Each structure stands twice: as structure tokens, then as C-alpha cells.
Amino acid sequence: xxxxxxxxxxxxxxxxxxxxxxxxxxxxxxxxxxxxxxxxxxxxxxxxxxxxxxxxxxxxxxxxxxxxxxxxxxxxxxxxxxxxxxxxxxxxxxxxxxxxxxxxxxxxxxxxxxxxxxxxxxxxxxxxxxxxxxxxxxxxxxxxxxxxxxxxxxxxxxxxxxxxxxxxxxxxxxxxxxxxxxxxxxxxxxxxxxxxxxxxxxxxxxxxxxxxxxxxxxxxxxxxxxxxxxx
Ligand SMILES: Nc1ncnc2c1ncn2[C@@H]1O[C@H](COP(=O)(O)OP(=O)(O)OP(=O)(O)O)[C@@H](O)[C@H]1O
Ligand SMILES: [Mg+2]
Numbered sequence: 077x078x079x080x081x082x083x084x085x086x087x088x089x090x091x092x093x094x095x096x097x098x099x100x101x102x103x104x105x106x107x108x109x110x111x112x113x114x115x116x117x118x119x120x121x122x123x124x125x126x127x128x129x130x131x132x133x134x135x136x137x138x139x140x141x142x143x144x145x146x147x148x149x150x151x152x153x154x155x156x157x158x159x160x161x162x163x164x165x166x167x168x169x170x171x172x173x174x175x176x177x178x179x180x181x182x183x184x185x186x187x188x189x190x191x192x193x194x195x196x197x198x199x200x201x202x203x204x205x206x207x208x209x210x211x212x213x214x215x216x217x218x219x220x221x222x223x224x225x226x227x228x229x230x231x232x233x234x235x236x237x238x239x240x241x242x243x244x245x246x247x248x249x250x251x252x253x254x255x256x257x258x259x260x261x262x263x264x265x266x267x268x269x270x271x272x273x274x275x276x277x278x279x280x281x282x283x284x285x286x287x288x289x290x291x292x293x294x295x296x297x298x299x300x301x302x303x304x305x306x307x
Contacts, residue, residue: 096171099160106156134305176248176256207249237264
């Protein structure tokens with residue numbers, strides 16, 4: 077398993093075109109997607125600048141998760157376009173793999189917690205403990221006898237839903253993503269911890285788009301602005 081991941085990664089790195097840049101900001105124009113079943117979702121024109129912290133809201137089914145998938149290149153737009161920018165606002169050809177993404181149901185590997193955070197990049201091990209503090213995972217980990225070396229058992233579910241989300245969040249921290257998309261990333265994490273995580277996240281200079289279903293005034297105030305999608 078480990079060997080397979082390492083080989084796959086080497087292949088990706090080898091094939092990576094050198095002119096791909098890490099995207100930091102993006103904008104969309106006339107963006108729409110039509111699914112095979114005929115359902116169409118159209119988006120307002122959106123601009124998210126470098127370093128901004130944006131709250132993305134809208135009713136269930138309004139297209140929030142779909143927007144993330146379009147930005148990540150996981151879905152293809154039928155109309156319109158997405159432009160990506162670097163720190164200085166220059167249009168770049170994006171290396172989409174460098175976008176940090178916390179999906180509604182995060183994916184973990186049958187490996188240790190530390191490896192799930194570094195994704196087997198040994199060089200990133202030095203950043204693991206800092207990231208664990210940032211995402212409020214330290215007290216969870218102190219309860220595991222093997223600490224960050226605890227093997228995640230996908231069948232036995234030895235880590236909770238909230239802990240999974242924190243692990244994936246720590247993953248984007250150690251990889252130093254400059255653009256992080258969080259899809260209700262803290263839904264399984266309790267409100268108080270969510271606030272502590274958000275407060276740390278907004279202090280970083282990363283651009284963050286955060287989808288939330290349930291948010292209060294206090295949470296809303298943390299963000300620079302809100303984008304609300306309607307059907
Ligand atoms: N692969 C797909 N095939 C067909 N329809 C889809 C597909 N993915 C999304 N949709 C439709 O697109 C619309 C937007 O879905 P999306 O998951 O983006 O909503 P959302 O705003 O994230 O909702 P929620 O708040 O419940 O997570 C929905 O009507 C959904 O049924
Ligand atoms: Mg969604």
C-alpha cells in the first residue's frame with residue numbers, strides 16, 4: 077500500500093508540467109454545470125482574493141459542494157470559466173493538487189495518524205505537532221496509547237468523525253496550502269472546538285473558503301465576506 081502510494085506520487089511529480097503554479101485565489105465567470113440527468117446548477121460570478129476568508133452559504137442543493145469540485149477540477153463546467161491567481165494577482169495555470177480540500181466526508185488511509193497528515197512525505201514530519209495543536213487534535217491524540225503513531229483502522233473506526241476531520245485539516249496545514257476549501261469541515265466537531273479552529277485558521281495568510289450550514293453571528297464575524305448561493 078505504502079509502496080503503491082509512493083510510486084503513484086513519483087509518477088505524478090515526474091509528469092507535472094513545470095509551469096503549473098500554486099493557486100492562491102480564483103474568480104468565476106458565467107459558471108454552470110449540467111449533469112447527465114439534465115439537472116443544471118448555475119453560479120453567480122465569484123471573486124475570492126488572496127488571503128481572504130470567505131463564508132459560503134446557501135440552502136441544501138444550491139451547489140456549494142459542486143462549486144468546490146469545479147474549482148478542484150473534479151467536475152468540469154459546461155459553461156463559463158474559472159481563473160486562478162497567484163499572490164500578486166497574476167493569472168496562473170493552476171496546480172490543482174496544491175489546493176487544500178476538506179470534503180464533507182474526509183478520506184483516510186490505513187496508516188498511522190502522522191502518515192495520514194504528511195501523506196508519507198517524510199520531510200513534513202517536523203510540522204505535524206504544530207498542525208495538531210492548530211486543529212485542536214492534541215487532546216484527542218493524548219488519549220491514544222500510541223499517539224500520532226496510532227494505526228487508523230478503517231473497519232474498526234478507531235477514530236471518530238470529528239477526529240477524522242481534524243486529521244484532514246492538519247494535512248492541509250502541513251502541506252502549506254495557500255488556498256483551502258472546507259466543506260462543512262467541522263460538522264462533526266463540537267461548536268466550541270470549531271470556533272477555536274476557525275480563529276486559528278483566520279490568522280493564517282491562506283485563502284480560505286468555508287462552507288457552513290449552521291453558523292452563528294460569532295462565526296460569521298470571523299469572515300471577511302459571505303457568498304450566498306441561491307437555487
Ligand atoms: N453528480 C451529480 N449528478 C446529478 N446531480 C448532481 C450531481 N452532483 C450534484 N448534483 C445536484 O446539484 C445540486 C447541487 O448539489 P451540491 O451537492 O453542490 O449542493 P450543496 O449546496 O453542497 O448541498 P448541501 O448543503 O446539502 O451539501 C443538487 O441539486 C444535486 O442534486
Ligand atoms: Mg454539500
